[in-house]
Amino acid sequence: MSGFFSKSRITASTGFNRWLVPPAALSVHLCIGQAYAFSVFNDPLTRVIGVSASAPEDWKLTTLGWIFSLAIVFLGLSAAFGGKWLEKVGPRLTMFVAACCFGGGFWVAALGVYLHEIWLVYLGYGVIGGIGLGLGYVSPVSTLIKWFPDRRGMATGMAIMGFGGGAMIGAPLSVLLMDAFKSADSVGVMQAFLVMGGLYFISMMIGALTIRIPPADWQPEGWTPPQVANKMITQNHVHIDQALKTPQFYLLWLVLCLNVTAGIGVLGQASVMIQEMFKGSVTPAAAAGFVGLLSLFNMGGRFFWSSASDYLGRKNTYFVFFVVGACLYALVPSMGMIGNMAMFVLLYALIMSMYGGGFATIPAYLADIFGTLYVGGIHGRLLTAWATAGVLGPVLVNYIREYQIHHGVAKADAYNVTMYIMAGILVLGFVCNLLIKPVHEKHHMKHDEFDELDGIYPATVEEEG
Template identity: 50%
Template sequence: MSLKVWVWEFMRSERGGLLARNRTIAPVDYQRWLIPPCALAIHLCIGMAYGFSVFWLPLSRAIGVTNPIVCQNLTLLQAMTTTTCDWRVSDLTWTYSLFFVVLGVSAAVWGGWLERVGPRKAGVVAACCWAGGMAIGAVGVSIHQLWLLWLGAGLIGGIGLGIGYISPVSTLIKWFPDKRGMATGMAIMGFGGGALVGSPLADLLMKHFAGAAGVGVWQTMLVLAAIYLVAMLAGAFGYRVPPANWTPSGWTAPPRAAMSTGTYVDLKDAHRTPQFWLIWTILLLNVSASIGIIGIASPMVQEIFAGRLISQPDLTFLQFDDVQKAAAAAVGAGFVGLISLFNIGGRFFWASISDRLGRKSTYGIMLALGAALYGTIAPWSAGNAVLPVFVLSFAFIASMYGGGFATVPAYLADTFGTRFVGAIHGRLLTAWSVAGVLGPLIVTTMRDARVAEGAPRASIYPPIFLVLAGLLVLGFVANIFVRPVAARLRVDTPDLASSDSVSADVSAQGVAITPRRSGLAVLLAWAAVGLPLLWGLWTTATKASALFATW
């Protein structure tokens, strides 16, 4: 059998073999708290996509090592194959763009396949793509071929991102029908936290491997690829799906959850409903309103508050000398660290709150509060140079940016049922791909126009804040119009916890079973993912402390 045929059969096959879905059906007394650490193991690895910027500056001097070898008038096409000129940061950031465009596309394309074959096979494929893509990218760095870095880390790695991102969604929702928001919030929190672990680890590794002959990037990428492969495979093989008709012990579905149990919307119909496109629009506007401004958070706070960041309030940003620029940049890095912490915490907080308030109400609060902060508090605090208020307003905005990602899978499950929620979520993530272009385009275009006009740096951003507030207002309006799906589109066949048919001997038969005692296993599983995350949080909090020193 040729490699091409084998890969096709592997991807297509739903039964037989260690990775088949029917091999992942758990016994009725399985301890469900073993599942979230598996999801976190995968999300903490692929979340390093957010932290890839740690490589840009070292790679911009990969040939020169100490000083970049700059070639004038180098085109992007020439940069792809040059072996004599160092890459520009603008060339390298295309990898970052590829990550999130391919993430959305691959999640949409392979979401239905994931539902058929189950989370274990999807997790293994995601691990091979993400770690393998990073290894190919490392080869590209070692021979100084930018196109190979884009192909490996950007394209192949991006496919791993998309499949890995959605792999735990439907599984967690089915294991935690009583805590959907909290369960998906835990996993997606890991995606936000991946950079907090990966970036400082990459920095330590680059310092170890760097020397007179190189900056240590390709060696670091290979080590990370090996670590991520092991961690993601461990997570994938730990996945289990609940047996048919399984429910948590003592839990019954609340009456208000019309689409939570019993019925679902078929995958082929979901994207034809206004509900899908309304939620797609909500995610698009929520992400667009935050991703662009978060991307320039460090220069923004430096340009607005300038000398106040370094106890010299009379200095403007353009008057900084090299020493003052370095001091202000350290504070800017602290600001980025703080909003990263709120981005992660918001994923768990808002998703958990949605279990009590409902998904529609939670989104309404996030969108309204975000619009109010952008439209009033942020411009006022920037105009009056009130740094603590400005920082806290953006911390809350970042929490709602992360909260939107974490709450949307449960919103989809409430709206369309759980049967195809992973595939529907994958299609919805195309909104993220569009927002990844739209949000930065709005912010950078308006910023560059104001700079070209000669506007003072401190006055550049308030008009941008008002436009972003308008995006969130539109999202709030779209959220109002979300209604239950029409009855004619609902399939009345029971929305079983396990979407494939299972035999009676592995079915819970509608009976809630007390889970087996697995305290040590649960503790070890959580320690495996929790300790690296705590280390990353501590490292980031330490950097963020530089910001508080200015208050």
């Protein structure tokens, strides 16, 4: 069995079409992106016992909110700790484990719903499913970068776009299944979990079975590395453990964390925000459409901006995110004050495109700075910035809003201070991005320290001096 998952078994033969790899990555990311749509289960889960209405024994929304939070926390933790293992064992085994965890997490959660034990739902979707999220998120990234050294940004954008778009499949699928299984005695959540667990496991296994890695020193036909040196794109490699000893890693961590913090808090409150800022002009249905539009721009921005970074450069692309983003956030309160809903929607659509673009561009940025050998593992550790931002963003938006309202500020104006704070956060991100320089050569690996038997997983790193 170990031979089936080995790197030698999935190393592509001569003439392999590299464009077969992105669909394998998408088959995983479109599944795990369902996490963004988990909120469609929240209301039915508050009626598991009462069915038509919540019973006293039913779970509260505050209790259910921890399911998604746990999933994101364990996404970050599993990506951080599993990234190094990924580089050692290869993407097939990692994607297989991700499929087992994500699909199996649904099944454990289904048992929790059946027994009405919330800890089983936490364990299933939150912990086990969260581990599947993290391993599934990072598993195709380094492989795509190795297959597309000429278009790193575009390659990672194709896969990570799938994560942004997973909710567009997951949300209607969830509703369809719950409607199909609901009855006088059931809201249909348990059965939906069982079916989705099976469907997602199969889809992710298709990705695991079809993924391939390039032979050592492979290059696209007719392509040679640029002869003109770009200081921000290294031709060397940095070991995953050595990367943590560089200031570049922590600056990039802050760059991702600050960009995500500014976007994720607003994304979670988008529906309420537009209804409160344009009181009486926006119906709940229209607000839902606004959220759907933001999701489209979130998804499209992942592909557009990461592809654009191949031409602009990764550092310059993040400059655009921070400079333009700060200006857009600063303009939002004005649009609310003058009642210009069209411009309000446009500003947030652009903000969300750059929020998504930040996720998709960061793996290529890491490959430029640290080389490609350990980019999957380094990316995994950097995703702890996402987990951090997932807490900071909503806390900033929610608590500042509550503070404002408590002190007599009208609900329509309660987000103004928050928008200016978000603009300030992006200015701080601009400074962090400005400070990023090429990694000092003392951190580079020596060529004679590569493990010749593997060719992909290096043995040691160059020590200082």
